Amino acid sequence: MLVPRYVDKDERRRQVAAALHRIAAREGLDNVSIRTVAAEAGLSAGAVQRDFGTKDALLHFALREALAGVERRFSEVRVGPGRLSFADGLRTALLDLLPTDEQRLAETRVWSAFYARAAVDPGFADVLAELDARSREALRAAVGWAEEEGELAPGQDLDALVELLMVLVDGIWLSAVRLPRDASLDGLRAAVDAAVAAVTAGGPHRG
Template sequence: MAVPRYVDREDRRRRVAAALHRIAAREGLEGVSIRTVAAEAGLSVGAVQRDFGTKDDLLHFALREVLAAVTARISRVRVGPGRLTFADGLRQVLLDVLPTDGDRLAEARVWSAFYARAAVDAAFAAVLAELDEQARASLRTAVGYAEEQGELAPGQDPDALVELLLVLVDGIWLSAVRRPPGASLAPQRAAVDAAVAAVTSETQTAP
């Protein structure tokens, strides 16, 4: 009698996420479907459908995987006494979201496609609203610390600054994915430096 093969559901979901991101990096979200993701992951269509019944289910999962990966990287940026200043930590976080490789390009494309869908789809908008609120909570903590340490530029409103940083991250991703293949990311890096200098007490030393 044949022994049923054990299937690790979490491993299958990770393979689906990796396959979806590879397709997104090559073709954008237009190339994503249950069939193409199954083929890319080396799985049957039925195996993928057991976890994801529709393309929208795939996209919701992909977005959360993107945010989990970005959050994990950001969590390694340590700001505080004996660590990075708020300005240096903020710069590192903002530069990290730039699509400097295939994985980050896929992240940016998934985000931008989801963002566009959220403008016309209440379910997608609700997911983004939930994720934005989580990001606000983390940013409020970091900005509150910077204010206590005197690291914000004079006259900054902490709540307005939190909203500005959320908009800045969206803008970095959306502007970067529009650039032609191989184009320099120097304008986005310059924008990050300008934003950090504008909202913090960091000063530039003349050469």
């Protein structure tokens, strides 16, 4: 008897989150309101209000949706035996952060908005901390494998290297997101190459 009626609620929640992402990317989180999001999603404000209850819940849902997108993208870069070398995988993953198309640029702007909010709202910081933890774990595995393969300069502190890579990830997209729309990304591409070279220099794979 208590079956859902007409619409797929989860699907609509996802569409509302997508609408929020579009507004956040275009005008910033400041211009995200229940009404503007509803309009962007082609719904009535009441619908959004009913689906999420509170604006904070809406923002949290949208944040998790955005994070899921990032993790999906990142998980596609497989590094390991029989796959990409550590250097190539790292380069691919870092270059993949650059806003080379409209979609990617929008994503980056959304992150930027949420990160700023996380600096001030612990609820959002916690969600990002979970993402950090998972990223760190993945990087730790990749670095450990690279070490075994002899791709790293000997004597490196692996934990420190992981932290450095985390920093690089943040630095790259943050540097990219504030570039003028017509600016070249070549400088950042060069930086990625330099980073990969600096980190893997000295190993037998060098050159």
